[in-house]
Amino acid sequence: MKKRLSITSVLLALALTGGIVYKVTASQTEEAGIATSLAGTSTTNLTSSTATSTTGEYDEEDMETAYDEGTATLITLADDSSTIDGEGAEVADNTITLTKGGTYVLTGSLTNGQIVVSSTDAKTVRIILNGVEITNETTAAIAVSQAEKTILTTVENTTNQINATAESFAATDEAQAAIYSEDDLTLNGAGTLEVQATAGHGIQSKNDLKVTSGNYMIDSGNEGIKGKDSVQILDGTFTIQAANDGIQATNAEETDKGYIILDGGTYTIDSETDGIQAETYLIANNPTVVITTNSSGTVDSTQSYKGLKASGEMTITGGTYTIDSVDDSIHSNSNVTIEGGTLNLTTEDDGIHADETTTISGGEVHVLNSYEGIEGANVVFSGGNVTVVATDDGVNAAGGSTTNETTETGDENQFGADSFQEGGSGDYSITIEGGTIQVDAEGDGLDSNGNIYMTGGQMTVYGPVSGGNSALDYDGTFDISGGTLYTLGSAEMAQSLSETSTQPSIQIWLDSELQAGEVVTLTDNQGNVISEVTAAKAFSNLIVSDPAIQTGETYTVEFSSGTSTAVTVDSAVTSVDSAGAAVEATQGMMGGGGPGGGMGGRQ
Numbered sequence: 001m002k003k004r005l006s007i008t009s010v011l012l013a014l015a016l017t018g019g020i021v022y023k024v025t026a027s028q029t030e031e032a033g034i035a036t037s038l039a040g041t042s043t044t045n046l047t048s049s050t051a052t053s054t055t056g057e058y059d060e061e062d063m064e065t066a067y068d069e070g071t072a073t074l075i076t077l078a079d080d081s082s083t084i085d086g087e088g089a090e091v092a093d094n095t096i097t098l099t100k101g102g103t104y105v106l107t108g109s110l111t112n113g114q115i116v117v118s119s120t121d122a123k124t125v126r127i128i129l130n131g132v133e134i135t136n137e138t139t140a141a142i143a144v145s146q147a148e149k150t151i152l153t154t155v156e157n158t159t160n161q162i163n164a165t166a167e168s169f170a171a172t173d174e175a176q177a178a179i180y181s182e183d184d185l186t187l188n189g190a191g192t193l194e195v196q197a198t199a200g201h202g203i204q205s206k207n208d209l210k211v212t213s214g215n216y217m218i219d220s221g222n223e224g225i226k227g228k229d230s231v232q233i234l235d236g237t238f239t240i241q242a243a244n245d246g247i248q249a250t251n252a253e254e255t256d257k258g259y260i261i262l263d264g265g266t267y268t269i270d271s272e273t274d275g276i277q278a279e280t281y282l283i284a285n286n287p288t289v290v291i292t293t294n295s296s297g298t299v300d301s302t303q304s305y306k307g308l309k310a311s312g313e314m315t316i317t318g319g320t321y322t323i324d325s326v327d328d329s330i331h332s333n334s335n336v337t338i339e340g341g342t343l344n345l346t347t348e349d350d351g352i353h354a355d356e357t358t359t360i361s362g363g364e365v366h367v368l369n370s371y372e373g374i375e376g377a378n379v380v381f382s383g384g385n386v387t388v389v390a391t392d393d394g395v396n397a398a399g400g401s402t403t404n405e406t407t408e409t410g411d412e413n414q415f416g417a418d419s420f421q422e423g424g425s426g427d428y429s430i431t432i433e434g435g436t437i438q439v440d441a442e443g444d445g446l447d448s449n450g451n452i453y454m455t456g457g458q459m460t461v462y463g464p465v466s467g468g469n470s471a472l473d474y475d476g477t478f479d480i481s482g483g484t485l486y487t488l489g490s491a492e493m494a495q496s497l498s499e500t501s502t503q504p505s506i507q508i509w510l511d512s513e514l515q516a517g518e519v520v521t522l523t524d525n526q527g528n529v530i531s532e533v534t535a536a537k538a539f540s541n542l543i544v545s546d547p548a549i550q551t552g553e554t555y556t557v558e559f560s561s562g563t564s565t566a567v568t569v570d571s572a573v574t575s576v577d578s579a580g581a582a583v584e585a586t587q588g589m590m591g592g593g594g595p596g597g598g599m600g601g602r603q
Contacts, residue, residue: 051281056232056261062186063212077108109133117144124149129160144181154191163196177204189214201226211236223248229257235264246271252279262287275307282310287319294326306331328353360384382433394441397428397448432457444473451476456483462536463489470494484546488539496585501572505545511578513540519560
């Protein structure tokens with residue numbers, strides 16, 4: 001196993017990296033406006049989402065925490081001597097059964113007992129936890145076998161403990177969680193709920209599971225929070241230690257169910273497998289999420305160790321995400337759309353992966369460490385501030401998909417490299433419409449099994465220093481019509497942009513390798529600075545394209561180490577050596593460093 005980097009150390013490394021510095025000209029300002037317009041009209045955004053709502057659906061009673069003790073049924077828990085004051089509850093030994101809708105206020109403790117909800121009327125059963133401790137040694141401590149809806153409310157300034165301490169559950173027992181419900185379950189309150197499940201799930205509902213407020217500390221031998229039809233969370237503070245997934249929704253049979261919506265909340269999840277996993281779609285609006293997966297370091301190739309995972313669409317509109325995962329940090333078997341938020345992702349696999357399209361239109365997205373940074377059959381950048389650090393490809397557009405995820409049956413999407421089709425051009429693309437993107441890759445910087453299109457934004461690629469990879473690797477064409485592009489990498493496999501581009505580019509095959517920290521400045525024939533970039537590592541091939549570059553004009557590329565190259569732009573792709581002499585540009589795969597195949601690409 002590779003050595004894992006801590007979030008703190010990688011954040012420090014990112015701060016020390018430096019990167020591109022743009023001096024924005026009038027032409028770039030105009031280009032930014034064009035990019036903004038294009039971002040709203042992209043035809044590659046999601047079209048197949050099964051989401052029925054962009055936010056969770058919460059009733060007034062889901063959020064209500066006040067109660068009238070004068071009209072409620074009062075239950076005092078005590079081993080072999082529990083008492084009931086009011087209607088709708090029965091006691092037998094250490095089992096208290098709630099038989100109809102209403103409000104029940106619980107105090108006291110049971111060392112080996114159970115609260116059972118079995119209500120046949122159409123009213124909500126509301127359980128007020130006012131400083132209780134309930135332990136069950138064989139099954140669930142709270143079990144809802146039937147109810148229209150059950151709401152658990154914790155009272156302010158109280159700590160409530162619900163424990164299922166069985167080392168295993170009977171195969172015939174449906175209630176394999178500390179808190180279990182066959183029907184809809186809502187949790188709220190201003191107090192603290194501590195849930196411990198030695199072998200089972202912490203909290204489970206076989207229908208919808210909603211949380212609107214409260215403080216939750218969950219330690220589970222299986223999933224932490226598990227809903228079948230949905231998990232919808234408006235707010236709350238969650239600390240989850242789970243032997244499997246942290247939060248999970250499992251209904252894979254109905255496309256409008258099996259989803260997770262995080263409207264808010266603060267989450268600290270340490271899960272052995274996936275952090276948060278939805279069988280259909282996942283929408284994250286404004287949560288604060290810290291996820292660590294597989295902290296034990298024992299990897300099973302049949303398991304999945306992702307941060308956020310959805311079999312369907314995944315949409316992130318805001319919030320803060322700090323993910324340290326063995327497997328993909330963000331993963332969808334369909335599309336990933338990031339519209340906002342702050343993401344700091346550290347992984348031994350992919351930072352962001354979509355089997356179909358990955359779209360980033362806003363937010364701060366930082367892949368701090370990865371094998372491959374951002375993947376999809378199509379990858380679209382239309383906004384946001386994006387940085388990628390990858391030991392292989394930085395941005396990869398390829399085809400294919402991983403195995404289907406059917407968590408209900410236990411056949412999870414396995415850990416390991418995602419299965420992309422090899423060879424040949426296809427309907428795969430990288431599109432840069434807007435945003436500021438910086439890629440630092442040891443493999444290919446931008447790698448497309450099809451085409452690359454750039455119409456706006458600012459893209460900087462720090463490619464490999466040497467070897468069989470390059471800053472750019474595409475099978476089709478790289479057409480640029482707007483935006484500012486810098487690529488710095490090795491000359492061995494370097495590709496140029498395509499002659500079909502409408503915005504000119506300059507490529508320089510350097511006589512010798514320049515080192516990290518080198519400042520490259522592009523100036524016009526009047527000495528005005530158009531843009532500049534600071535190299536993150538050594539390079540021997542440079543490409544620059546900017547809206548200010550015009551055919552027929554002469555520009556100077558200055559290097560802070562003391563050299564410069566004057567270039568007269570005579571076509572869409574102008575390729576020269578360090579002295580400014582023309583060389584033949586390479587535009588196909590396996591470019592080999594230009595004619596002659598050596599450094600500098602000169603004959």
